[in-house]
Amino acid sequence: AQKITQTQPGMFVQEKEAVTLDCTYDTSDQSYGLFWYKQPSSGEMIFLIYQGSYDEQNATEGRYSLNFQKARKSANLVISASQLGDSAMYFCAMREGSNTGNQFYFGTGTSLTVIP
């Protein structure tokens, strides 16, 4: 089974509107971390936001917030007030809490296009 699933290959949003990018994960660990990265056309991966499995409150970083629903194993990224510069690929990732290995699992990404 896929560790991270991003079911939206492409999304469009009007400038200044909010958009939600979906991410579901699969793990049997109790301790894990969830991450979102942005990859503009230049190729660099930019860390956006982190949610720990024991964090009770949803993580927020400026216009980014993570809608963490533990029972559903989902960690959706919400971008408020979209800007043209938000157009990019967005990757959801998970780090399991196991003491063996060092694996970060990445989803296949969602391409977001902000329309002026």
Place this chain on the structure above:
Amino acid sequence: SQTIHQWPATLVQPVGSPLSLECTVEGTSNPNLYWYRQAAGRGLQLLFYSVGIGQISSEVPQNLSASRPQDRQFILSSKKLLLSDSGFYLCAWSVLRNSEQYFGPGTRLTVT
């Protein structure tokens, strides 16, 4: 502040030729270091990670190898490139094993 460098930025190499990609981190000590490959239009695949000098773990068996000769230097190598080695190679570092990773600008490799 911490920065991570990768070079070269782009590389075109013939099949069967050797490869050496370099990654260096500044502004931190004893980072965890990672090499990823991203095929066109796909997610990231972890190739190697290192928790210290000379300590390399491989996640995917292939014709690539990695070395960490210094604390903040991570090198990805191959003796003979294959066409399937083409892709975007990203180096990353993290403070802890389970903390967020910070990525370098990447190297776009085309094997012809």
